[in-house]
Amino acid sequence: MTRRLPDLEAWAIFAKVAELGSFARAAHDLGLSNPTVSKAIGRLEARLGIALIARTSRRLSLTEGGRAALERATRILREGEAVEDEAAEQSASPRGRVRISAPLSFGIGHMAAALPDFMDVYPDVILDFSLTDRQVDLVADGFDLALRIARLEDSSLIARRLTPVRLQLVASPAYLEKHGRPTHPGQLAQHSALVYTGGAAPGSWRFIHPQFGEEVVQPAARMWTDNADILTPALLAGQGLAIQPEFLVWRELRAGTLEVAMPDWSPPPLALHLIMPPSPLRPLRVQAVIDYLGVTLSRAPWAVPQS
Structure with missing residues (x-):
């Protein structure tokens, strides 16, 4: 038959x-x-x-x-689109829609500023963003790529690591002067915590010391939130400590309005990744976005070590 x-x-x-x-x-x-x-x-x-x-x-x-x-x-x-793009003249200008998922705070705070230059260079590419801290299913939800800040588990997806993302325990100088500067995670039981709930274990804070190993604590929380941006005003007002990614607080740290508490103990770092569906074939418009974001985000001020 x-x-x-x-x-x-x-x-x-x-x-x-x-x-x-x-x-x-x-x-x-x-x-x-x-x-x-x-x-x-x-x-x-x-x-x-x-x-x-x-x-x-x-x-x-x-x-x-x-x-x-x-x-x-x-x-x-997706592969049909990619085949057609691959077969087209390589000099052809990328065109069409690119669907991108990115974390909410990172997308607003750091991707948004990079987009106008991309749109100038590629006027025929339509950017379709979904900003959410939820991890989308790229294939089932029809996304061309996603930005993820995480420690990635093995999967069939293709990942390109862009830059480390340091997590830091921070507070205002006024808070630390009033409540004391902790030197060990065990001392955090006497402090007020402002907690981001988007991590794997939101109620637990994990720290690593180069000599003394790992400690996990569950501090008393004064605030819970699924968006870390909302913690910054409370931090600046001296309402507690929080573990924040450096890209959210690097300006305040440089200005001295926030400081790193307990600097000898660090939360395990994450990394910024570009995640793509498993197919090696990608339309030119998608590859243009990947290349542009890869260069631009790797050069972000918070990602570049200061001399």
């Missing part, structure tokens, strides 16, 4: 419908008519004998079969 070729175009259309959550938006984005998109999904469903998308008058959602097929369908779409 001769096996039919897969309907790659229909699978790519299905991935775009799932990404945008709408037949009409997918048709507009792909430059197709609404009936063409609807017929493509219908062909797949008839061929498979299952429904991929549940439709109502107000919204659509993926069926269990649709969710199971989405990752590979998205890969078909």
Whole structure:
């Protein structure tokens, strides 16, 4: 029995419908008519004998079969785009949409300033940002790349390490003068903690000493938050200590309005990574963003050691 070729175009259309959550938006984005998109999904469903998308008058959602097929369908779409870009003239100007996920505070504080120059150089590239501290699924959620500040676990994703991200226990000089400067993690039980909840163990603070090893403490928290930016005013007002990434407090540290508490004990460092789907094929527009961010973010003032 001769096996039919897969309907790659229909699978790519299905991935775009799932990404945008709408037949009409997918048709507009792909430059197709609404009936063409609807017929493509219908062909797949008839061929498979299952429904991929549940439709109502107000919204659509993926069926269990649709969710199971989405990752590979998205890969078909992305690799098809990449193949076309690779086959095009290398002198061609990158064009099209690039979907990027980045941490909220980092995206606003450090990526935003770098974007106008990129847009000047690549006027035909459309940047589509999602700023969230949640770790998105690049393939299932249709992202071309993501910035992550973490200690990465092994995965099938491609990671490019850009720069270390130091974490520091900080407080205002006035707070430390009033409450004392701790010299050991065990002393933090007598201090007020301002806690970021986005880490792996938000209620626990881990410190490493080059001679005495590791200590883990659970300080008494006066504030909990899933966005570390909100901690800075409380720190400056002398309301407690917090573990903050250097990119959030480097200006205050240089100005002396905050200082590193307990400098002999350091939280384990993280790193800034560019994360990409596992396919080695990437459209020129995506590679342009990767190259630009790789250079720009590695040269950020907080990432460059001061002499």
